[in-house]
Amino acid sequence: xxxxxxxxxxxxxxxxxxxxxxxxxxxxxxxxxxxxxxxxxxxxxxxxxxxxxxxxxxxxxxxxxxxxxxxxxxxxxxxxxxxxxxxxxxxxxxxxxxxxxxxxxxxxxxxxxx
Amino acid sequence: xxxxxxxxxxxxxxxxxxxxxxxxxxxxxxxxxxxxxxxxxxxxxxxxxxxxxxxxxxxxxxxxxxxxxxxxxxxxxxxxxxxxxxxxxxxxxxxxxxxxxxxxxxxxxxxxxxx
Numbered sequence: 218x219x220x221x222x223x224x225x226x227x228x229x230x231x232x233x234x235x236x237x238x239x240x241x242x243x244x245x246x247x248x249x250x251x252x253x254x255x256x257x258x259x260x261x262x263x264x265x266x267x268x269x270x271x272x273x274x275x276x277x278x279x280x281x282x283x284x285x286x287x288x289x290x291x292x293x294x295x296x297x298x299x300x301x302x303x304x305x306x307x308x309x310x311x312x313x314x315x316x317x318x319x320x321x322x323x324x325x326x327x328x329x330x331x
Numbered sequence: 332x333x334x335x336x337x338x339x340x341x342x343x344x345x346x347x348x349x350x351x352x353x354x355x356x357x358x359x360x361x362x363x364x365x366x367x368x369x370x371x372x373x374x375x376x377x378x379x380x381x382x383x384x385x386x387x388x389x390x391x392x393x394x395x396x397x398x399x400x401x402x403x404x405x406x407x408x409x410x411x412x413x414x415x416x417x418x419x420x421x422x423x424x425x426x427x428x429x430x431x432x433x434x435x436x437x438x439x440x441x442x443x444x445x446x
Contacts, residue, residue, distance in 0.1 A: 308434075
């Protein structure tokens with residue numbers, strides 16, 4: 218019930234195309250859903266995040282779509298660029314005993330071909 | 332603005348040696364602090380978290396321990412390293428209040444190789 222399932226594990230997209238990464242969860246106690254971008258050898262960086270009372274959030278070329286009834290959310294990268302090549306992690310947050318607990322998906326390795 | 336530091340950036344240690352990794356946060360007070368481990372090509376595993384000085388919660392029983400001697404300092408330790416302790420160690424912080432849109436922010440990480 219604490220799992221967040223992320224797919225696909227790897228994704229190759231042509232430059233200018235749309236990259237789509239999907240995540241699903243079971244625990245209805247999750248109340249915030251961030252996405253992180255990680256380059257090799259670096260720490261994950263917060264990319265975009267959404268609350269479950271919002272169906273979509275857009276920041277530049279990055280959009281989160283959220284389906285509360287289906288317990289699914291996805292990241293869309295429009296006009297994908299070679300610089301977007303990285304590993305992407307979705308996460309789901311629960312507040313437990315005054316601390317945030319993030320449950321992460323297993324990650325998607327995205328490659329944008331020039 | 333807030334900044335999180337980790338050191339060392341890389342570390343190569345023999346099996347059985349001790350370990351001390353340090354994390355500090357600047358620009359905020361009373362943060363929640365977290366230690367994660369990331370195996371090569373894998374996801375993030377939460378090891379420890381702390382909501383205040385001297386308070387440590389352990390997620391996974393293992394060969395490691397954590398301490399928080401100061402408000403913005405978090406230390407990961409081991410008395411005797413195992414080969415399986417190799418990995419990328421990440422420290423993270425969150426504000427600890429005003430949870431509405433807060434999440435965790437990660438440091439640059441420490442690459443640990445145990446030989």
